[in-house]
Every structure is written in C-alpha cells, then in structure tokens.
Amino acid sequence: MTTLYDFTLSHLLGGDLPLSQFEGKVLLVVNVASQCGLTPQYRGLQAVYEKYADRGLVILGIPCNQFMAQEPGSPEEIQSFCETNYSVNFPMAGKIAVNGEDRAPLYQWLAGENAAFSGDITWNFEKFLIDRNGNVVERFSPKTEPDAEEIITAIENLL
Numbered sequence: 751m752t753t754l755y756d757f758t759l760s761h762l763l764g765g766d767l768p769l770s771q772f773e774g775k776v777l778l779v780v781n782v783a784s785q786c787g788l789t790p791q792y793r794g795l796q797a798v799y800e801k802y803a804d805r806g807l808v809i810l811g812i813p814c815n816q817f818m819a820q821e822p823g824s825p826e827e828i829q830s831f832c833e834t835n836y837s838v839n840f841p842m843a844g845k846i847a848v849n850g851e852d853r854a855p856l857y858q859w860l861a862g863e864n865a866a867f868s869g870d871i872t873w874n875f876e877k878f879l880i881d882r883n884g885n886v887v888e889r890f891s892p893k894t895e896p897d898a899e900e901i902i903t904a905i906e907n908l909l
Contacts, residue, residue, distance in 0.1 A: 753884030754779075757856045760844035762813070762825050767843050769810075769856075774882050776807050776908045778896070779860065781814040781848050783821035783874040784831045791875050792836035794896035798905070799840045805909045806882070809840040809896075812856075814848050817874050821845060848876075860886060877901065881908050 754769050754777065761767040780795060792811075799809040813828050815821040823831065825844060832838035846854040848871040853862070860878050861871055867878070867889035877896070879888040888904050895901075 752859055754856075754859075754880050754886075755884045757859070759812070759846065759854075759856065762829055762842040762844050764825070767841065772808050772810075773884065774806070776802075776882055776905060777810055777880040778807065778901075778905070779810045779812065779856075779878045779880060780896075781857075781871060781874060781876055782811045782842075783814060783817065784823060784828060785820040786817070786874040788873070788875040788892055791896055792832060792838055796836055796838050796840065798896050798902070802905060802909060803840075807905060807909060811838070811840060811842045812848075813842070813845040814871075814874065815845060816847055816849055816871075820874060861889075879904050879908070 755773050758766050758768045783789060795809050799807065813821045829842065832842065848854065848857040857871065859865060861868055866886050873892040875892040877890040877894065878886050881887050890901055
C-alpha cells in the first residue's frame with residue numbers, strides 16, 4: 751500500500767524533498783499560491799505550524815499555478831514573498847500540477863480516482879491531513895481556514 755512517504759518532490763529552492771523525512775509526523779499538505787484571494791491563509795498556516803510543530807505537526811506548502819495563474823513567480827520570488835509577508839518557515843516544495851494530465855504523482859495519490867478523498871482539487875489552499883502512518887485522513891475545502899475548529903480538532907486528535 752502506498753503512503754505519503756513513498757513520494758519525493760522537489761524542494762522549492764532546488765534539490766529533493768523526500769517525504770519519507772516526515773515519517774511519524776502529522777502533515778497538513780496544502781497547494782498554495784501567492785496571488786490568490788485566499789493567500790492570507792499563509793498567516794493561519796504559519797500560526798498552526800508554530801503552535802503544533804513541537805508536537806509533531808508539519809505543514810507542507812506546494813505551490814501550484816493551475817488556478818487563474820495565481821502562482822506565476824520563480825521559486826526565489828515565491829520564497830521571498832512567503833518569508834517577507836507571512837514569515838513562513840514550514841517546508842515548501844517546488845511548483846507542481848495538482849489536476850489534469852500533468853497531475854503530479856503525489857496529487858494522483860491524494861485526489862485521484864482511487865484516493866480516499868478523490869476528486870479534482872477545486873482551488874488554491876485545499877488541505878489534506880495525513881496521519882503519522884502516512885495515510886490521508888481528512889480533506890478540507892480551500893475556504894476552510896487553517897485555524898478553523900474542524901482542522902484544529904482533527905490535528906489534535908492525531909497528535
């Protein structure tokens with residue numbers, strides 16, 4: 751059975767980002783964009799990360815430019831934007847496709863035909879919660895704020 755740990759992404763600023771390094775952690779995987787109406791969710795993501803990182807939570811931001819080209823920047827521009835505007839210090843992967851023919855294998859696993867929570871990603875900031883064993887346990891709408899009670903409760907139950 752495939753788990754999150756079987757995938758390797760590119761790190762935002764180059765090199766590999768093997769997801770096996772997060773084995774035993776709880777992950778919130780989020781497709782992100784810098785020029786979206788939901789971009790201020792970075793603030794909530796960072797706050798949740800800071801609150802729970804010492805208990806084993808990792809937030810993984812994955813830039814995607816598939817929704818109205820709202821993530822057009824270079825890796826350096828994305829990194830600078832996130833650090834400058836939201837003090838983001840959680841891991842960020844390189845830009846990938848989350849839907850369509852070019853959908854990255856990770857997103858095929860998260861949302862593809864045989865996924866526990868199948869269906870196309872609807873917009874930027876869709877969230878998947880992964881348990882300590884690398885299994886998807888929840889999927890949250892892009893409009894659900896990172897610090898919403900339902901997300902926080904789900905994270906606390908896994909920690």
